[in-house]
Amino acid sequence: MLVSKLKVLRSHGKQFIPDLQGVKLPDTFRGRPRITGPIPSELAGELERICPVGAITAEPFSLDTGRCVFCNECAMRAPQHIVFTSDYRLSSADRDALVVRENAPEAIDFRADKVRTCIHRLFGRALKLREVSAGGDNATEMELNASMNVNFDFSRFGIDFVASPRHADGVVLTGPLTENMARALEICYNSIPAPRILILAGSDAVSGGLFADSPALQRDFLDRYPVDLYIPGNPVHPLTFIDGIMTLLGHYRREPWLQAQ
């Protein structure tokens, strides 16, 4: 019995990633898009037309990563103009900063100035989150679980998911927010002691994504309560989530001018 356990342990070795910021994802990973302009207007129009989620605007050309489902089709049609880089640092405190334009800086602007001042003070050393899935396809949900696993071990920073909203400081919403979950989400959110934070994880949570036009959604909730963090992805990679929360709390910094140095 003991021998078999030791064998498992020996093969398991040390799994956790000591420096989460030092990880480089493979080149195939589709993270922040880089757009090299100018894009001929005919091509731009075609890209706008084929985009399955309406993330692309032809004139002036832009790609909204809050809508994008990272299918890579535009980059395959216009490889000389659009590349999805392996930069997984996709989140922002400002919805508008998720829109990438031609020849934009080599980073999504986090807009730390938009973060409510109480967040650093109250949650900087410990943050407990209640996850609510409202139409999520279980991919982002599994990645949020993975951010706590033996590899990423996010709870080393005092950040955890908890079962009860009474124990939580905020909600992480996944999924496009279905009509059938709208009431439960609002009850859960309001059960969290104020001040509470709201995080949208995944492109479907940020904008509705593929389901944005579905009559089965009910996204009024997002008009009534302030959103603190937008995290694009399909699904959100654990490193994208960790980077987003750590930047929100002020532990990581991501400003375009710092990236350029």
Place this chain on the structure above:
Amino acid sequence: MGMNAHWDKTMNRWLKIDPREGRVSLNELPRLAYAELYDDLNRCLQDENFHVASYFGVTVPEGVLLICLVADDASGGVWLASYLYGEGGERILPSLTAVHPALHVFEREMTENFGICFADSPWNKPLRYAHDRADRRQSMNCYPFYAIEGEALHEVNVGPIHAGIIEPGCFRFICNGEQIVHLEIMLGYQHRGVERLLRETDNRLRQTLLCESVAGDSAVAHGSAYAMLVERLGQRPASEVLELERAIALELERIAVHLADTGALCMDIGYQLGQVACEALRTIVINTTQAWCGNRFGKGLIRPGGSFYPLTDGLRTLVRNNMEEVRRRFAEVTDDLLDSASVLARFEDCGVLTRTQALRIGAVGEAARASDLKRDVRASHPWGPYGALIVHEPVMAAGGDVFSRLKIRLGEVMQSISYVNTLIDRLDEIPEKSPRPDYTFPLAPSALAFSMQEGWRGEIVHVGLTDAGGRLCAYKLKDPSLHNWLGLALAVRGEGISDFPICNKSFNLSYCGHDL
């Protein structure tokens, strides 16, 4: 052969289709009277080789057409027939659920979506509260939960939001002390209108992505079902390379989720060594998929007509090496798990779904196989490399308990690893590469096509209909969870409520796949 001839005669009103063909012209679709449909289904379902793969309504100019696909596991055939609701003047139909409970999900959906009444249905409750349900007054807030009177009994409600990071669903337990007497599962919270969005768009890339998102942990399986379906409608069979690559992706998906579920089961009983070892192994597998196509869930990999991500020589070496690493380490985990009495004590004889129950509720996939019911599309209705390069013999277990469902996973991880190696060996012999995806080839007009895949949960069935202009005008999806949720509800009867989490994990069913 004798049996086949017998059923050919019994089902002579139905159209038998070779599942490798999977397409018929709509004017060949037999239209039966309801009494005929009822009699034929009632009779053929008495043979356990038969099960209803899909049964659904579509709106046509004359009204609502009910289309039924019956799969015959013995001959590998699929039988097809239809019935125009109300054609014989009847408004209320005799329910088949009363005789064959497996049909409850289909009849409930027809009632919910079209207001079709089934007489004598024992359980005709709303299925998912679809946004376009026939009766908008039906509200989730007044779901007619089954109730039992009695001083010794109490009810426990769990959900829709659960303790962990999982999807929402409402579980209502009736307990006698700590013992579960009855569990009823109410779903629908995840309903996103997938089928409606599929038929409302002509953008086939968008349709592909919608299918990839039916259930994120089955992105490859549902994506492949969609790709196969439009390729059949377009008479554009996938090349062998493409078929091989899709099968590799499907088996990688199966390995990854089985590892995750094994880890989750270990976690729920406090067996941390098994949990962390499986988490690490799953990471290896999904990172392999990420190295291949840029996404840990395989999103982006499956596209109609071709692929943007050929499995290059370098990737083949990576996959082979990682499979060997997982095989070696998972064998050690399995040894330790099977050697730990305290682990087995929690899993054995817990949450039993008997073979009879599994058959009656129409269980599919790994849950069926764990109850000694051989349902596996890779064996019964093989496609692509299955049935040819890979002659699949399903992993089976007989106990129907949590441990049996775990043993299916342990066996299938190893089996799928060997399949991946076989598939790559064959790939090495073919010099061609897959073509690039094609979203624009024309589809046959006025046709019906279906596709079946064995995802890691079980049988996935997609059915698509085109109009006279060759436009996809109706799309019907079936995730294996649709059948198996009732299996979970039955399996927990008599168990302590504290064992519910491991029973639930042992099935690991999809909420969004059910709710669509």
